[in-house]
Amino acid sequence: MKKNSQEVKHNCSFCNRTITIHSQYDMPIYDPQTGFAICKNCIKDIYNFIAEHDKREEKAVNRKFAESLDDILAKNKPHVIKEYLDQYIINQDYAKKILSVAVYNHYKRMKYGYTHDPKDMNIEKSNVIMLGPSGCGKTAMLQHLAKLLDIPMAVTDASSLTEAGFVGSDVEVAVRNLYYAADKNIERTEHGIIYLDEFDKIARKSGANNSITADPGHEGVQQGLLKMIEGGVVEFTAQGQRKHPEAPTIKVNTTNILFIVGGAFVGIEDIIAKRLKTDATSIGFGAEVQNKNDKPKYNSLIHKVRPEDLIQFGIIPEIIGRLPVICTLEELSEDDLLKILTEPKNAPVKQYQELLSMDNVKLEFEKDALYAVAHKAIERKTGARSLRGILEDVMLDIMYEIPQSNEPRRVIITKDCIENHTKPEILPLETSKTNKTTENN
Numbered sequence: 001m002k003k004n005s006q007e008v009k010h011n012c013s014f015c016n017r018t019i020t021i022h023s024q025y026d027m028p029i030y031d032p033q034t035g036f037a038i039c040k041n042c043i044k045d046i047y048n049f050i051a052e053h054d055k056r057e058e059k060a061v062n063r064k065f066a067e068s069l070d071d072i073l074a075k076n077k078p079h080v081i082k083e084y085l086d087q088y089i090i091n092q093d094y095a096k097k098i099l100s101v102a103v104y105n106h107y108k109r110m111k112y113g114y115t116h117d118p119k120d121m122n123i124e125k126s127n128v129i130m131l132g133p134s135g136c137g138k139t140a141m142l143q144h145l146a147k148l149l150d151i152p153m154a155v156t157d158a159s160s161l162t163e164a165g166f167v168g169s170d171v172e173v174a175v176r177n178l179y180y181a182a183d184k185n186i187e188r189t190e191h192g193i194i195y196l197d198e199f200d201k202i203a204r205k206s207g208a209n210n211s212i213t214a215d216p217g218h219e220g221v222q223q224g225l226l227k228m229i230e231g232g233v234v235e236f237t238a239q240g241q242r243k244h245p246e247a248p249t250i251k252v253n254t255t256n257i258l259f260i261v262g263g264a265f266v267g268i269e270d271i272i273a274k275r276l277k278t279d280a281t282s283i284g285f286g287a288e289v290q291n292k293n294d295k296p297k298y299n300s301l302i303h304k305v306r307p308e309d310l311i312q313f314g315i316i317p318e319i320i321g322r323l324p325v326i327c328t329l330e331e332l333s334e335d336d337l338l339k340i341l342t343e344p345k346n347a348p349v350k351q352y353q354e355l356l357s358m359d360n361v362k363l364e365f366e367k368d369a370l371y372a373v374a375h376k377a378i379e380r381k382t383g384a385r386s387l388r389g390i391l392e393d394v395m396l397d398i399m400y401e402i403p404q405s406n407e408p409r410r411v412i413i414t415k416d417c418i419e420n421h422t423k424p425e426i427l428p429l430e431t432s433k434t435n436k437t438t439e440n441n
């Protein structure tokens with residue numbers, strides 16, 4: 001085969017042509033052991049063949065999706081979405097309503113887009129900003145919503161995002177996450193929902209709520225996100241691929257993506273209170289408000305939040321302007337926490353009962369014990385977030401000890417176990433009739 005040391009020729013096993021090899025790209029596939037080879041031309045042909053097939057398939061999927069929108073609309077009416085959320089999230093009715101309507105409208109806008117000429121009237125999307133104290137259910141609500149939806153939704157932690165050039169993930173990661181949630185279908189990605197969690201963490205540090213230290217990084221992240229929220233083409237590389245000039249990119253237009261952002265915005269209630277006080281003073285009702293020395297309660301303030309408070313907090317006005325729907329969640333009461341322990345479909349108490357039942361053990365919580373847990377959680381001031389940890393503390397020893405035998409037994413958690421770390425009693429199953437306790441099945 002070799003004429004001289006320069007000229008190398010191989011036969012393409014596919015098209016049978018003899019190819020002179022100038023570089024490895026002339027015959028990208030070549031196995032010297034067997035001589036099996038495929039030439040550049042053939043590889044290009046095969047690639048085009050597959051790409052065309054994929055495109056046809058994607059188009060068919062998209063057509064099917066557009067046709068299914070009527071069904072989707074029929075089964076995702078706002079009250080149905082809310083009822084679904086009710087199974088998992090206690091209280092927060094206002095937030096549930098807002099989100100249910102936002103999602104339903106998103107579907108409607110999609111249907112409108114498929115059935116109308118883009119030159120006709122354009123139904124604008126209503127991006128949502130969610131605020132509420134730590135552990136009140138923001139992240140949990142969005143996670144449950146994501147499971148219900150017929151369109152892709154991806155949750156991205158905004159606090160992990162950095163301005164291009166800084167260590168960390170670029171803002172495009174939010175769109176990339178959605179792209180993977182949409183099984184790499186661009187069309188579906190472009191109609192999905194992006195939830196940016198911990199959004200308050202990218203507030204400008206120079207915002208009134210923060211110290212004076214300069215903070216160009218966060219402002220840069222906001223600028224990056226602004227472009228995405230405004231709608232435009234976002235380019236990113238496939239997962240795991242490093243960004244470099246030759247890396248192939250995926251392009252997604254974010255114009256129709258619904259953005260929901262959420263965060264605790266710690267201290268926002270003080271900004272609201274301060275504004276209300278000045279408002280009241282300037283129109284002559286100052287005395288009434290100022291008389292009250294005690295800090296007004298979070299729940300009575302949070303619903304009064306206005307865009308200017310969020311700007312004051314350190315979010316740039318351009319972003320606030322593109323998040324027209326403000327969704328507020330309330331601080332949970334001790335009663336709410338009590339319900340969270342046992343009522344939701346995936347309530348922590350139910351989960352422990354399920355776990356122990358696998359070891360033949362019936363787990364019961366005395367009513368007072370549940371009150372004690374809720375009370376302890378309130379003291380920790382992290383909403384429902386601390387419930388799990390408090391339960392885990394009492395359950396650890398039990399969960400360690402129980403599997404040592406297969407005997408059917410019952411375990412009763414009392415108030416004393418919660419308050420004084422007394423070890424819960426493990427009893428034989430027969431005693432179960434005598435003691436009146438709460439069960440949640």
Ligand SMILES: Nc1ncnc2c1ncn2[C@@H]1O[C@H](COP(=O)(O)OP(=O)(O)OP(=O)(O)O)[C@@H](O)[C@H]1O
Binds near residue numbers: 088136344
């Ligand atoms: N209203 C609620 N109903 C049921 N469970 C709740 C509720 N609020 C919080 N939880 C539970 O408490 C835990 C923490 O809630 P979540 O992560 O949603 O808090 P968050 O509002 O996102 O707070 P943060 O601002 O600190 O992120 C979750 O396990 C969640 O299931």
Ligand SMILES: [Mg+2]
Binds near residue numbers: 138139197198
């Ligand atoms: Mg959260």
Ligand SMILES: [Zn+2]
Binds near residue numbers: 012041043
């Ligand atoms: Zn060939």
